[in-house]
Amino acid sequence: MSLLPVRRSVARHARPRSRWHRPPLIGLVLAGLAAGSLTTAASADTAALRPVMFVGNNWEGTADVLQPAGGFAKIGRVNMVPDKAERLTEIYLNPIKLGFFLGIRNGPGEGHDQLVDDLYSSPDGTAIVASRPSFADVVSIDIATGAVKWRFPVSGFRADHMALSPDGRRVAVSASTSNTVHVLDAATGAELGSFPTGDKPHENVFTSDGKIWNSAIGDVYTALDGPGWDWTKGDRKITVADATTYQVVKVIDMRDRLNAFGRSDLSDAVRPVAFTPNESKLYFQVSFFNGFLEYDVASDTITRQLELPKNPNTSEDRTTWVNDSRHHGLAMNPAGTKLCVAGTMDDYATIVDRAALTHGPLVPAAKPYWSTISGDGQSCVISESGADQITAISFATGQKQLSIPVGDHPQRIRLGRAPTSWPN
Secondary structure: OOOOOOOHHHHHOOOOOOOOOOOOOOOOOOHHHHOOOOOOOOOHHHHHEEEEEEEEEEEOOOOEEEEOOOOOEEEEEEOOOOOOOHHHHHHHHOOOHHHHHHHHHHHHOOOOOOOOOOEEEOOOEEEEEEEEEEHOEEEEEEEEOEEEEEEEEEOOEEEEEEEOOOOOOOOEEEOOOOEEEEEEEEEOOOOEEEOOOOEEEEEEEEHHHHHHEEEEEOOOOOOOOHHHHHHHHOOOOOOEEEOOOOOOOEEEEEHHHHHHHOOOOOOOOOEEEEOOOOOEEEEEEEOOOOOOEEEEEOEEEEEEEEEEOOOOOOOOHHHHHHHHHHOOOOEOOOOOOOEEEEEHHHHHEEEEEEEOOEOOOOOOOOOEEEEEEEOOOOOOEEEEEEOOOEEEOOOOOEEEEEEEOOOOOEEEEEEEEEEEOOOO
């Protein structure tokens, strides 16, 4: 199938394709966990809340709040950095913090501060809990007032991907530079526990058997991107921890599994992932690869792979790919029959039949960087970071449905809840 390359001139903010990009984070939420962000505490006044979709605009420091399905109409926008002046003063008065802050701006931020990486609803649905990489923290912002309800500085100097527990009460966040995952009370910001990871922890996923899976992607910011330099990228592994005791119960090194599968040429840096509804299979993307692999949890083996088309206009110089990504963004429909893949450096997204591992139409998109499911489960929604918009694609047909403009450099998209009375 031929690929129609995106015409970047139509993007509202044309940007040069730098190898630096906000950390790609790995990521993807289970279909069930996406729905889990709609769960509130028993004391919540659910009649006063409505389901929404949050879009984090990383370079702008805002969150767009949209209808979660249908026309994805805009409801409002929340400033996620109301304390920006205070944070900047704190950073500029500390030479070490300033060094890391400027490193993030000039490295993964492509000349921009990274102000919203990941975001979820608070347990009562009245606030947005977000990780802010440049400020090395997690905050809860009151949707109605815009005030900071609580703030948790992570260990080290950068916050990254998060995950919300199925009951909506806990949030796990990766602290990139300290190789740690913190687990916080989503209502108060109090730390409940933590566990160690590999180098540069990235994506987190809560599973129904009471575990937290974390993927460490290693040093994706270096220019040593040739296959011969793969050994310099650090300790990349999946760390599985108990979600109650926060003790590590298993470590999975995909290097051995990839070698056994016959793909010793692939990186073992696991990026976005998607579990099947029964969590028996894990689908995952890796650095530099235009496709994904299937991992059987019970047998602890890689069982299948799908290599997707390359865009002929994409440079084969791997140092030009954002944070070692080629494809970054993976979501599964609630039935577990379809996968939605964001082909970040190849400027497309596509729907894949999971049983046959065949892909549908290649939907042109400007540097798509994340994918999730719509509130009704009928669509895949991708963030087009190169065009400042989100785009919905039908799981049934694989065709584009519509695009909605959002803020500067949309990144994570999550389902959540917001007060019905907001905005006034």
